[in-house]
Amino acid sequence: MFFVIKKSLTHNSFTHNSKMNHIKIDHATASLAFNKDEEHVNWHDETLWFVRSKRDKAVFQIPEWEKLREAGSQIKNHVLSNLHDLLTQFETNATENGITVHWAADAQEHNEIIYAILEKEGVNRMVKSKSMLTEECHLNEFLKTKGIEVIDSDLGERIVQMRNEPPSHIVLPAIHLKKSEVGETFHKHLGTEKGATDPQYLTEAARLHLRDTFLTRKVALTGVNFAIAETGGFVVCTNEGNADMGVHLADVHIATMGFEKIIPRAEHLGVFLRLLARSATGQPITTFSSHFHKPRTGQQMHLVIVDNGRSKQLGRPDFRNSLKCIRCAACFNTCPVYRRSGGHSYHTAIAGPIGSILAPNLDMAQNADLPFASTLCGSCSNVCPVKIDIHEQLYKWRQVLVKEGHVSSVKSIGIKSMASVLSSPSFYRTAGKLGRFLMKNTPFVVNNNLNVWYQQREMPEVPKESFRDWYLARGKENK
């Protein structure tokens, strides 16, 4: 019921490049397009189910898994209730360590802070390892308007960047692409052989290309997985070592984090590092868990702490615990809807079930379709390593979106008439009788293309009587 709406990517006023400034297509419409190629949907579904299965194998190896989730959940609850103290403690300790701490109220400020650092260094290029926050803030597009080129060094991100596409998954950014599509992209951008699909060959080409980038960039940006209040240090998890390659060769390390990434103590990493990798990819731990505490001699280290709507979400009692998210994407991989609609159908930096409860906080009108892109099956909440009640929040967002007027009037009228039929026993019985009569005697009234159900499904067979009629008849017989 959502029609094509002009997309403005954020509530900030900076300009976007033409590709990103496309017309927004709602989730149902985008999913319809995605499902035109059923073989591709099958492949996408199986690929992500494989990741879910790997997660299952990994978590069933540790009998205390559910206790670990509970511990992670409680630590994060504690964090959300003590954010002010933890963040200022972190700032003090990080500053003592020699890290320059910046605070950004929104995406615009985040981008301006980073641009100011680059401008001061007099550089026009930067290497960046994976950071969903920079996707959320549309940093690359912003910097492009300032004449700065950003190269993403995570392999998946580099692939989608070459294709001028956003990531479709927060852990596996190019999971929507087959080897052949990657081969084509590399042929076009890196000059690899046409038709090449061998992962070893393609990865080698990317490695050579990125090595040059690592060696020649003075500034490297990374995300942050966990920032530790008691030490003032932070941890970045990657599987490719690309964050380390970038920052160890650069004179300036900029790290950027949403303020909810804070954890109280270093010992809590023993909970979160185990939860994160097993949930994300089924690994016991990420290949690289890099701990940064202070800049090395001669290096500058900047850390940008971002709000961008998080305070507002924290103030919504029903939705605040969505900020517990550690960005593992387990809810993506298990979601039967995500697997069959693809990440781009969610038209937000963070797709999947968690994205659908985060995005309406930033912009209800633009993201009103997302909480409805779910069957409320509840699998997301069960895999969540920090026990966010994702499916319950999807239900609650629906109520909010309707009340705030973000649902089409056609739908409202339909539901209102349904409510009046179902509130009145006699109205309900008459409507039921009439419906069954029409279906039996004039099936063309329902069996046509205006009936969305009927497009790919038969209607139920019409019984000769309702249960109530049968029950009343039986009562008479028994008398």
Add this chain to the structure above:
Amino acid sequence: MKVALFIPCYIDQFYPNVAVATLELLEKLGCEIVYPLNQTCCGQPMANAGFEHLSKDCDNNFVENFSGFDYIVSPSGSCTLHLKEHLHGTDIQASTHIRQHIYELSEFMTDVLKVEKLEAKFPYKVGLHQSCHGQRGLKLTQMSELVAEPFSKTERLLNMVEGISIVALDRKDECCGFGGTFCVSEEAVSVKMGKDRVTDHTKHEAEFIVGSDVSCLMHLEGIMKRQGSKMKVKHIAEILNSAVS
């Protein structure tokens, strides 16, 4: 024991056989069943679409019909879960009593009636489709995501049926894609999810898809009929009530 039978609206209208089987089964098990005549719906269609605030009259009608019983039983995990979580009629006390005493059929047979054996026969290969609300909501069956002891109230009952053979599925608790208004508002994904569930059952040579929620079964049946599949759907009540002949 005074037990009220709640038959969800679409079962009343389109699947009366499921309701009949539920009633007969509970009577066979010694329950005194009352079917309140002015019942309609649990209110879920409105609430899941975001219009929970419009379901007040529906809730009040439910409370009027179902007050004063020891138990309320329904052959639908989804409607039962919705009532347990969201029934808020004007009469708070009566609403609370209902929320605490409403049971899905297999849950009621297991936890209240404590059924240990059944006289039933169904000599076919069946695939068990777990409805998400029954499984993850009412916890009728252990969930594949959790590191926890497996159990299944539904399967335990089915295993009491003579001749039945339950096939193993590749994805034992994947959603079928019905999802209330989702089935039309997200038609493409809904149908694809349903087709994939059907394929899983076909692949393992099930003759019937068996479930505890007619809404899932209605969706899967619609797809199967369009495909010309030989497989059929059955509600657990129809199987547990099947005659031994």
